[in-house]
Amino acid sequence: xxxxxxxxxxxxxxxxxxxxxxxxxxxxxxxxxxxxxxxxxxxxxxxxxxxxxxxxxxxxxxxxxxxxxxxxxxxxxxxxxxxxxxxxxxxxxxxxxxxxxxxxxxxxxxxxxxxxxxxxxxxxxxxxxxxxxxxxxxxxxxxxxxxxxxxxxxxxxxxxxxxxxxxxxxxxxxxxxxxxxxxxxxxxxxxxxxxxxxxxxxxxxxxxxxxxxxxxxxxxxxxxxxxxxxxxxxxxxxxxxxxxxxxxxxxxxxxxxxxxxxxxxxxxxxxxxxxxxxxxxxxxxxxxxxxxxxxxxxxxxxxxxxxxxxxxxxxxxxxxxxxxxxxxxxxxxxxxxxxxxxxxxxxxxxxxxxxxxxxxxxxxxxxxxxxxxxxxxx
Amino acid sequence: xxxxxxxxxxxxxxxxxxxxxxxxxxxxxxxxxxxxxxxxxxxxxxxxxxxxxxxxxxxxxxxxxxxxxxxxxxxxxxxxxxxxxxxxxxxxxxxxxxxxxxxxxxxxxxxxxxxxxxxxxxxxxxxxxxxxxxxxxxxxxxxxxxxxxxxxxxxxxxxxxxxxxxxxxxxxxxxxxxxxxxxxxxxxxxxxxxxxxxxxxxxxxxxxxxxxxxxxxxxxxxxxxxxxxxxxxxxxxxxxx
Numbered sequence: 001x002x003x004x005x006x007x008x009x010x011x012x013x014x015x016x017x018x019x020x021x022x023x024x025x026x027x028x029x030x031x032x033x034x035x036x037x038x039x040x041x042x043x044x045x046x047x048x049x050x051x052x053x054x055x056x057x058x059x060x061x062x063x064x065x066x067x068x069x070x071x072x073x074x075x076x077x078x079x080x081x082x083x084x085x086x087x088x089x090x091x092x093x094x095x096x097x098x099x100x101x102x103x104x105x106x107x108x109x110x111x112x113x114x115x116x117x118x119x120x121x122x123x124x125x126x127x128x129x130x131x132x133x134x135x136x137x138x139x140x141x142x143x144x145x146x147x148x149x150x151x152x153x154x155x156x157x158x159x160x161x162x163x164x165x166x167x168x169x170x171x172x173x174x175x176x177x178x179x180x181x182x183x184x185x186x187x188x189x190x191x192x193x194x195x196x197x198x199x200x201x202x203x204x205x206x207x208x209x210x211x212x213x214x215x216x217x218x219x220x221x222x223x224x225x226x227x228x229x230x231x232x233x234x235x236x237x238x239x240x241x242x243x244x245x246x247x248x249x250x251x252x253x254x255x256x257x258x259x260x261x262x263x264x265x266x267x268x269x270x271x272x273x274x275x276x277x278x279x280x281x282x283x284x285x286x287x288x289x290x291x292x293x294x295x296x297x298x299x300x301x302x303x304x305x306x307x308x309x310x311x312x313x314x315x316x317x318x319x320x321x322x323x324x325x326x327x328x329x330x331x332x333x334x335x336x337x338x339x340x341x342x343x344x345x346x347x348x349x350x351x352x353x354x355x356x357x358x359x360x361x362x363x364x365x366x367x368x369x370x371x372x373x374x375x376x377x378x
Numbered sequence: 379x380x381x382x383x384x385x386x387x388x389x390x391x392x393x394x395x396x397x398x399x400x401x402x403x404x405x406x407x408x409x410x411x412x413x414x415x416x417x418x419x420x421x422x423x424x425x426x427x428x429x430x431x432x433x434x435x436x437x438x439x440x441x442x443x444x445x446x447x448x449x450x451x452x453x454x455x456x457x458x459x460x461x462x463x464x465x466x467x468x469x470x471x472x473x474x475x476x477x478x479x480x481x482x483x484x485x486x487x488x489x490x491x492x493x494x495x496x497x498x499x500x501x502x503x504x505x506x507x508x509x510x511x512x513x514x515x516x517x518x519x520x521x522x523x524x525x526x527x528x529x530x531x532x533x534x535x536x537x538x539x540x541x542x543x544x545x546x547x548x549x550x551x552x553x554x555x556x557x558x559x560x561x562x563x564x565x566x567x568x569x570x571x572x573x574x575x576x577x578x579x580x581x582x583x584x585x586x587x588x589x590x591x592x593x594x595x596x597x598x599x600x601x602x603x604x605x606x607x608x609x610x611x612x613x614x615x616x617x618x619x
């Protein structure tokens with residue numbers, strides 16, 4: 001039996017008996033769907049919520065009906081500009097030749113109400129113009145000499161589903177891989193040193209490279225288990241969330257076929273790289289607590305740039321961006337989810353980048369694990 | 379003349395800026411308890427760590443059962459068992475699992491592993507806590523686990539580094555008895571301690587280290603040198619050096 005396999009089995013046994021790791025995985029599996037359900041309910045409520053317009057003056061005929069139908073409630077106020085500060089979401093003064101609108105851009109409710117008002121006014125203006133032309137015997141079609149006919153290439157429900165997944169899935173995948181193996185990596189390195197078991201381990205004839213290999217394999221396994229638990233529970237939760245489609249239809253969020261294998265491949269690469277990296281950092285530490293201080297910044301360093309990219313819509317990076325570990329995984333996964341295709345050059349560069357990161361981390365972990373200071377510094 | 383089980387020659391080692399060993403030499407034979415004595419910081423633990431290949435010497439050589447630590451470190455580790463004062467056990471493994479794990483890494487499997495583990499557990503009277511997780515064991519029980527895993531692969535050389543310093547009187551007595559028993563089975567036992575009373579009772583030969591140098595070496599009687607006890611002799615030697 002290979003020493004690496006012996007170490008792997010023992011590490012896994014210790015991990016499954018460790019409450020900290022099990023709690024982290026269990027919490028992730030519970031919290032992920034909970035967050036998604038809350039997000040879904042909040043967005044549904046935002047979409048169907050009624051906002052209040054405080055107005056003065058005479059409302060043009062028929063406009064009040066359109067506004068109420070769009071979820072805008074009308075109340076009369078003495079001063080719309082004052083009312084818009086706190087009392088109502090939007091202040092509107094209907095004057096003979098214009099409409100003055102007052103809103104606070106710092107308030108999200110005001111922004112939504114503003115968008116709704118603009119939409120309704122646009123429709124109202126178009127209807128009024130069409131009616132005026134018609135009364136003069138002119139075809140209202142002259143208002144739209146180039147009529148736009150939209151032909152969506154994929155279903156709007158699938159597009160919404162893809163947008164949702166491209167935002168959440170990479171984030172959850174990377175977070176869970178990092179945090180799932182976090183405790184196990186520290187326990188296996190700094191913890192082993194703190195408990196003084198590292199000496200008895202290194203006293204066996206097992207080659208150190210094999211001992212390290214067994215440890216990294218065990219941490220990789222538990223990282224992947226954590227990611228699978230979180231993503232699995234996320235998809236179970238998503239079966240309960242319906243996305244409204246055109247004509248009152250509704251659909252569920254599903255992962256595009258191209259994204260699934262890409263996700264698995266990336267998860268494996270990230271888990272292997274980060275297991276070695278966290279183990280190396282843990283080996284530098286003299287205690288579990290010190291290890292936490294070393295490893296925690298790693299999480300922010302890696303996840304923050306990747307998260308920021310998710311907030312930049314239509315970010316089309318050059319191939320060079322795919323050399324940046326983690327960011328490249330987020331971009332490749334996002335492309336696979338949104339476009340249901342695999343951009344092979346990007347995936348190739350990403351794979352090389354993550355493998356190189358992994359190899360460097362393994363080398364660093366081995367050098368640190370083999371140094372004398374591991375035993376002499378206490 | 380019996381060949382040395384452990385032969386240490388002109389060992390030198392610097393850790394950081396501290397020159398810990400300055401030409402340490404000695405030989406320990408099979409079937410004897412060899413004392414490595416000295417005050418704290420004398421270089422005893424560093425010497426043991428070099429013998430068991432955890433550290434590399436800056437100069438000098440070590441051979442264990444004919445294998446050099448530089449050329450064949452894995453062969454050396456196969457032939458030694460080490461028990462230290464810092465009893466590190468895997469807390470979430472049972473006493474038996476702790477021993478089995480180290481046994482497997484020493485190349486024992488299947489029936490051979492079971493037989494050896496059963497044997498050492500019986501010899502050390504560990505039956506009552508074999509399945510208990512190590513985190514719930516007493517210091518004495520943990521020390522037994524540490525001894526059991528150090529001897530499960532039946533090494534030719536056993537090294538005890540201050541093995542009784544964290545133990546109560548009864549547990550210490552059991553460790554001492556075990557060393558005598560191992561000597562009786564022809565093992566070379568290297569016993570590192572600063573407790574002169576223990577060394578005087580147990581050791582056949584000894585070397586006294588001070589500031590990384592050998593200041594006395596020989597049989598226990600020779601090192602005592604006609605003084606009332608070993609402690610007197612030790613104090614006189616340390617003060618003279």
